[in-house]
Amino acid sequence: MSYQVLARKYRPRTFHELVGQEHVSRALVNALDHDRLHHAYLFTGTRGVGKTTIARILSRCLNCEQGVSSQPCGVCDTCVEINEGRFVDLIEVDAASRTKVEDTRELLDNVQYAPTRGRYKVYLIDEVHMLSAHSFNALLKTLEEPPPHVKFLLATTDPQKLPVTILSRCLQFNLKALAADRIAAHLQDLLQREMIGFEAPALALIGQAARGSMRDALSLTDQAIAFSGNPLTEAAVRSMLGSVDRAHVLALLESLAEGGAEQVLAALDQVAEQAPDELALLDELISGLHALAVSQAVPGRQADERITALASRFTAEQVQLGYDIALRGRRDLADAPNPRAGLEMVLLRMVLFRPDGVVPAGGGGGTKKPVESGRSELRAVPAQPALQAQPQQQSSPQQAAKPELAAVPAPATRQGETDGAVWWAKLVAGLPIEGMLRSLAEHAALGERDGLNWTLVLEPGHQTLATAERLEQLSAVISQTLGNRVRLQADWQGSVSQTPAQQIAAARQAKLVKTRQLISQDPVVVALVREFGGQLDMDSIQPDEPTAI
Known part of the structure; x- marks a missing residue:
């Protein structure tokens, strides 16, 4: 038969x-x-x-x-x-x-x-x-x-x-997609009827790879039996599915627990010797971070002692931020010109933005310990060197202790003001927002910043824009863009200058003046006006689009 x-x-x-x-x-x-x-x-x-x-x-x-x-x-x-x-x-x-x-x-x-x-x-x-x-x-x-x-x-x-x-x-x-553990339990029963030996982790891998489909799980089991023979081993199933060895993921998590960029990249170099698929490795890393979060929240649900030991070396904030960075990095990996470089950037974000202290200069050493009060210090928003205080300014002891927390300088220095306003305008221009949310961001100036607690300053006429819901939505978009959880609040002043909207209007006006000047001085236009007694209609000259900052 x-x-x-x-x-x-x-x-x-x-x-x-x-x-x-x-x-x-x-x-x-x-x-x-x-x-x-x-x-x-x-x-x-x-x-x-x-x-x-x-x-x-x-x-x-x-x-x-x-x-x-x-x-x-x-x-x-x-x-x-x-x-x-x-x-x-x-x-x-x-x-x-x-x-x-x-x-x-x-x-x-x-x-x-x-x-x-x-x-x-x-x-x-x-x-x-x-x-x-x-x-x-x-x-x-x-x-x-x-x-x-x-x-x-x-x-x-x-x-x-x-x-x-x-x-x-x-x-x-x-009909619902089946849970991976439910699929694995059913496969265990079937293999026992078929008198085929198996390792439980191998069935768990098949259950995850089936993605809710029992028929896919049974087809994968047939394939695994042909590939592995009897018994069905975890190593053989991982090889068949192209999955990453769990030891590699644990090595990366160990390096992330150490907290240094040098250790993380060295661990990735060792993993890369096995030539894993970068996307599969990132998927396994996401699963590992999920296991850490579950172990921290409900220790009894985690049976793997290695995960339990690792969970004690991370703060809950580190795990949650790492998971979010990895999840967003997975979507961006396809756009990276080099998958390996894209994966390195994801891991470096986890190191550089970890909320347990500040990376010292050079980035190779350890990190500062969390403050004793229980609140974790949040890292500074990167890529803002222009917002650092000027060398001639004196900083308070608190500011000296957190050099990377680049708050907007006090109004005493006009050039610090200008740099902060330009940086805020560029940030707003790149945000994926529209409608009332964009109006709120463009009509607000960036005021004081206490770490990642930012104050937006608006004129009283724009109070209807700054609802609590819109502030929360804008906080979420900025947090997603910068990779850190930013919290916004609104303040009101009688006169607010250098908002993104004002900078856009000023840039548009400057472009209009320059365009009219160039056209009026064009030799062809000058000749037409002189020879035919014409007159140039300056009001008809308008830029195509508002100029972005």
């Missing part, structure tokens, strides 16, 4: 064998047992979660020779034929290959006729969202008032593409 793949061999044949869709099986079991059957059912969800399987189980329950019930016998001719896919009254249609309206009309021409063998004629239409608009129109009337001997079972991965007229005529069940 030829080998049968696990996905087909262990396909559920009753609702009680179904894994992870209790909310669906419970509703259908009750409907079958109490004879409250609808004429049309719609099953939605991602691939491999059981949509078609449930539809076949339901058709078996409807046509079992022992009677309609939630527990078909499985041995009668009807049940056997449905299992083998050759039951004449179960009409399975792949909508992706039959999108034309002629196909749908041909299908529906036989709806009026009674079933040949079974109790019900069941139409199972898979990927129903692929039907054309005309096909839906042809299906609509029959779906609304089908003959009593007809049941429609529809399945789709994209219910948003279905017309609301179709949705309103069906009972809809949304």
Whole structure:
């Protein structure tokens, strides 16, 4: 007998064998047992979660020779034929290959006729969202008032593409993606039946790689058995999936715990000798940071002693910020000209912006310890050398202790004021905001800054812009841009100068004056005016767009 793949061999044949869709099986079991059957059912969800399987189980329950019930016998001719896919009254249609309206009309021409063998004629239409608009129109009337001997079972991965007229005529069940641990537990049961040895971490890897799909998990298990043999080992599964060795991730986390850029890059050099995929390594690092956060919050949920030991060497703020940096870096990695350089930048951000002190000059040494009061010192916002106090200014002891916390200088020095205003305007120009949020940022000047607590100064006429909600939204956007959690508050002054809006207006005016001057001095224009007695309309000369700072 030829080998049968696990996905087909262990396909559920009753609702009680179904894994992870209790909310669906419970509703259908009750409907079958109490004879409250609808004429049309719609099953939605991602691939491999059981949509078609449930539809076949339901058709078996409807046509079992022992009677309609939630527990078909499985041995009668009807049940056997449905299992083998050759039951004449179960009409399975792949909508992706039959999108034309002629196909749908041909299908529906036989709806009026009674079933040949079974109790019900069941139409199972898979990927129903692929039907054309005309096909839906042809299906609509029959779906609304089908003959009593007809049941429609529809399945789709994209219910948003279905017309609301179709949705309103069906009972809809949304199937959930399965949790990785639930998949791993089911695989463990199946492998025990197959008498194949396994390592638990190997099944956990397959459960994660399946991304919620039991069918994908079973296919990966077949592939892993062919790759690894018996038993199924973690190392073999990692090699098959192209996953990064967990030891590499722990080495990077160890270096991050040390806190030095030199240690982190050295650890990455050692990992790079194994030639891992940078994106896969970053994914594993994100998983590691998640494990650290869980271990810190709920120690009992973490069984890995190495993670528990590492968790004690990080503050909660460090783990959360590192996770956020890694997650954002994952989206940016595709835009990096060199994936290795992109990964290095992500790791350096975790070091340079860690909220436990200030990196000394040179960046190679350790970090300052957290302050004894319990509050973590937040690192300075980078890339603002222009905002440092002028050499001739005297700084307070508090300022000397935190040289990287580049607050906006006091109004005593005009050039410090100008640099801060220009930097703020450039920051605002690059923010991905619009509407009222951009109006708030452009009409505000950057006032005093206490670490990462910033004050925006506005004139009283702009009070309606600075609502608490908008300040929080703007704080979030700036924090995302700079990689640090910035907190904004508003203050009011009778006159505010050098706001981004004022700088844009000034730049636009300067460009307008220069443009008019260049045009009026152009030799061709001068000759036309002189020879034809013309006059240049200065008001018609306008820049195309406001000038960005």
